[in-house]
Amino acid sequence: MRKPTEDGPIVRGVCVALTIGFVVLFLVMPLLTVFSQALDKGVEAALDALTNPDSLSAIWLTLIVAAIAVPLNLLFGVSAAWAIAKHDFRGKSLLVSLVDLPFSVSPVIAGLIYVLIFGMQGWLGPWLREHDVQIIFALPGLVLATIFVTFPFVARELIPLMTDQGRDEEEAAISLGASGLQTFFRVTLPNIKWGLLYGVLLCNARAMGEFGAVSVVSGHIRGQTNTMPLHVEVLYNDYQFVGAFAVASLLALLAIVTLVLKSLLEWRFADEIAAAHRH
Amino acid sequence: MAAIPSTAFRWREPGVLPGFGLSLGFTVFYLSAIVLIPLAALLIRPWELGWVGFWEAVTAPRVLASLKLSFGGAAIAALNAVFGLIVAWALVRYRFPFKRLVDALVDLPFALPTAVAGIALSTLYAPNGWLGAPLAAWGLKVAYTPLGVVVALVFIGLPFVVRTLQPVISELGAEAEEAAATLGASRAQTLIRVVFPALAPALLTGTALAFARAVGEYGSVIFIAGNLPMVSEIAPLLIVIKLEQFDYAGAAAIGVVMLAASFLIILALNLVQSLLATRR
Numbered sequence: 136m137r138k139p140t141e142d143g144p145i146v147r148g149v150c151v152a153l154t155i156g157f158v159v160l161f162l163v164m165p166l167l168t169v170f171s172q173a174l175d176k177g178v179e180a181a182l183d184a185l186t187n188p189d190s191l192s193a194i195w196l197t198l199i200v201a202a203i204a205v206p207l208n209l210l211f212g213v214s215a216a217w218a219i220a221k222h223d224f225r226g227k228s229l230l231v232s233l234v235d236l237p238f239s240v241s242p243v244i245a246g247l248i249y250v251l252i253f254g255m256q257g258w259l260g261p262w263l264r265e266h267d268v269q270i271i272f273a274l275p276g277l278v279l280a281t282i283f284v285t286f287p288f289v290a291r292e293l294i295p296l297m298t299d300q301g302r303d304e305e306e307a308a309i310s311l312g313a314s315g316l317q318t319f320f321r322v323t324l325p326n327i328k329w330g331l332l333y334g335v336l337l338c339n340a341r342a343m344g345e346f347g348a349v350s351v352v353s354g355h356i357r358g359q360t361n362t363m364p365l366h367v368e369v370l371y372n373d374y375q376f377v378g379a380f381a382v383a384s385l386l387a388l389l390a391i392v393t394l395v396l397k398s399l400l401e402w403r404f405a406d407e408i409a410a411a412h413r414h
Numbered sequence: 415m416a417a418i419p420s421t422a423f424r425w426r427e428p429g430v431l432p433g434f435g436l437s438l439g440f441t442v443f444y445l446s447a448i449v450l451i452p453l454a455a456l457l458i459r460p461w462e463l464g465w466v467g468f469w470e471a472v473t474a475p476r477v478l479a480s481l482k483l484s485f486g487g488a489a490i491a492a493l494n495a496v497f498g499l500i501v502a503w504a505l506v507r508y509r510f511p512f513k514r515l516v517d518a519l520v521d522l523p524f525a526l527p528t529a530v531a532g533i534a535l536s537t538l539y540a541p542n543g544w545l546g547a548p549l550a551a552w553g554l555k556v557a558y559t560p561l562g563v564v565v566a567l568v569f570i571g572l573p574f575v576v577r578t579l580q581p582v583i584s585e586l587g588a589e590a591e592e593a594a595a596t597l598g599a600s601r602a603q604t605l606i607r608v609v610f611p612a613l614a615p616a617l618l619t620g621t622a623l624a625f626a627r628a629v630g631e632y633g634s635v636i637f638i639a640g641n642l643p644m645v646s647e648i649a650p651l652l653i654v655i656k657l658e659q660f661d662y663a664g665a666a667a668i669g670v671v672m673l674a675a676s677f678l679i680i681l682a683l684n685l686v687q688s689l690l691a692t693r694r
Contacts, residue, residue, distance in 0.1 A: 139592075139595035139601065140588050140591040140592055140595055140604075142507070142508075142601065142605075143601065147508055150500050150503060150504045150508065151504050151508055151510045153497075153500050153501075153504075154500060154501045154504040154505070154510075154516065155510070155512075155516065157497055157500075157501060157572075158501070158516050158519055158520070160545070161568065161569050161572065162519045162520070162522045162523070162569075162572075163519065164538055164544060164545065165526075165531060165534035165535055165538055165569070166522065166526075166534070168534045168537050168538045168543075168544065169530060169533075169534045172534075172537060207444075210440075211440070211441065211444045211445075214436075214437040214440045214441050214444075215437070215441040215445075217433060217437040218433075218434060218437040218438040218441050219441075221429070221431045221433075222426065222427075222429055222431065222434045222438070223426065223427035223429065224425055224426040224427065224434075224438070225425040225426070226425070230441070230442075230445075233445060233449070233450070234445065236449055236453075237449055239626050239676065239677075239680065240453070240630065240673065241629070241630025241631070241632065241650050241669075241672060241673075242528075242630065242632055242633070242650075243630065243632045243650035243651075243653050243654060243669075244456065244630065244650075244653070244669045244672065244673065247456065247653055247657065247665055247666065247669050248452035248453055248455055248456045248669075249452060250657060250662070251452070251455045251456060251459050251662060251666060252451075252452055252455050254657075254662065255660070256660060256662050257455075257662070258455060279448070282448055283448055283449065283452075286448060286449060302429070302431060305431050306430050306431065309430055309431060309432070310430065314432075315431075315432035315433050318431075318432075319433075337524075340525050343527070344525075344526070344527025344528070344529075344530070345527070346527060346528045346529040346532075346632070346633035347528065347631075347632035347633050347650065350632075350633075350654070351653075351654060351657060363527075364527045364528075364529040364530070364633070365529075367527075367529045367530065367533065368529055368637075371533050371637065376537075379533060380533070383527075383529070383530040383533060383534070386526075386527045386529075386530045387526060387530055389527075390522065390525035390526040390527070390530075391525075393525045394518050394519075394521055394522065394525050395518075397518075397521065397525075398514075398517075398518045
């Protein structure tokens with residue numbers, strides 16, 4: 136006989152069937168579509184589409200943008216978490232909610248705000264044109280928009296983690312004569328390394344895959360300002376489906392690798408990254 | 415920084431750890447430069463149209479239709495509350511084959527770039543697609559209609575609900591349910607009167623997060639929507655179109671309305687939630 140706190144076999148069966156059905160319909164099938172469309176005309180056609188100059192330059196640009204945006208947000212995340220978790224000051228909770236603000240802003244608005252400042256008719260537009268500095272429709276704009284949408288990832292992972300860990304270890308190190316930097320690198324960093332990696336992983340996935348925000352500031356100049364997601368759009372709208380899905384499958388692979396690493400981190404180092412997921 | 419006299423207004427509690435000025439200074443500078451000042455530009459820009467101009471910009475029929483679609487579509491996609499509750503419950507309470515895989519897959523909409531999701535859903539639900547063809551035989555058109563918008567928004571919203579509910583369900587513990595059963599409640603009564611109220615705040619939070627994300631969503635929607643003005647054109651797309659026509663103030667006006675509306679909705683949900691919390 137089943138326990139009174141267990142659901143009946145019918146409820147159980149329906150729930151599991153709905154769950155699997157939903158996941159297959161909404162998650163597995165789109166993923167399969169990406170790969171099957173990429174290989175529609177054979178492996179060689181897909182590889183050709185990936186290795187043509189425009190695709191290669193899109194891949195390169197995506198890597199550059201992520202290589203600038205992720206370390207900057209990492210630096211910010213560590214600095215914000217150090218200030219917030221290891222010190223007491225007024226306005227702390229306001230600061231914490233402001234750090235999360237970019238998550239509640241539409242990606243298109245994230246791109247729009249930089250156009251309003253640096254665009255042709257933006258606040259600084261005329262000055263920038265006089266001095267021949269290009270921000271919108273160029274790399275700096277792509278980097279700014281990417282930094283905005285990935286802004287909270289590292290900070291929101293580290294703030295609760297470092298708050299939970301408290302200050303005792305650092306205070307002990309300082310009172311034994313360690314310098315601030317020594318304390319950070321020898322005491323704090325080893326404690327937060329897996330949480331840090333977790334935040335960076337998610338930050339990087341979003342940075343490489345961001346579409347809306349960079350689409351507004353990119354200008355879609357092929358071979359110059361198209362990142363991989365933008366290149367997907369251009370090819371798709373050109374009816375070059377094999378090419379579009381070939382580049383898309385590269386991005387899908389990135390997503391799968393990210394999910395595998397994420398599950399691995401959650402499983403292996405649950406206690407050291409759990410702070411952010413406990414509430 | 416350290417030389418603040420003790421009689422002055424103290425906004426920092428003294429501590430022994432170093433680096434306060436540097437870390438807080440950099441944090442505030444970076445936050446202002448990247449987020450606060452640019453967002454201020456968004457709030458200021460539309461007013462160069464004047465009150466009347468602003469009002470006309472945001473009440474133009476095409477703008478209103480797009481706002482209605484973005485908010486309405488997001489509201490229908492709040493259906494995720496039901497799907498998400500079922501998925502989260504099954505993942506925490508039951509054992510079934512491929513459970514680990516299903517659990518990991520729930521995060522796919524977070525990890526998969528939105529443009530990739532967009533072209534995949536669009537191909538899948540197109541009239542000749544794997545799912546679109548059978549649905550078309552039933553007379554149901556999904557891709558390139560407002561229904562397509564909802565499908566994309568359900569896709570990107572699901573993980574918010576599931577990931578908010580999962581920890582709450584696993585911490586629920588069996589005691590309350592056992593007590594209810596001991597006192598003679600049927601399983602259905604226990605679920606409705608004991609379990610559901612305990613999950614309601616988290617369910618509301620997850621749904622609100624999914625809703626906020628759905629209102630501003632762009633990449634996964636524009637491919638499947640068809641983007642017909644007045645019918646299947648979402649508000650973020652209209653911002654992009656206005657920018658391409660160099661109508662900066664008009665674009666900023668739509669942006670301000672979207673921001674204001676989503677903040678009001680999140681605020682309202684927070685109020686409901688604190689009410690729920692005090693009632694229990």
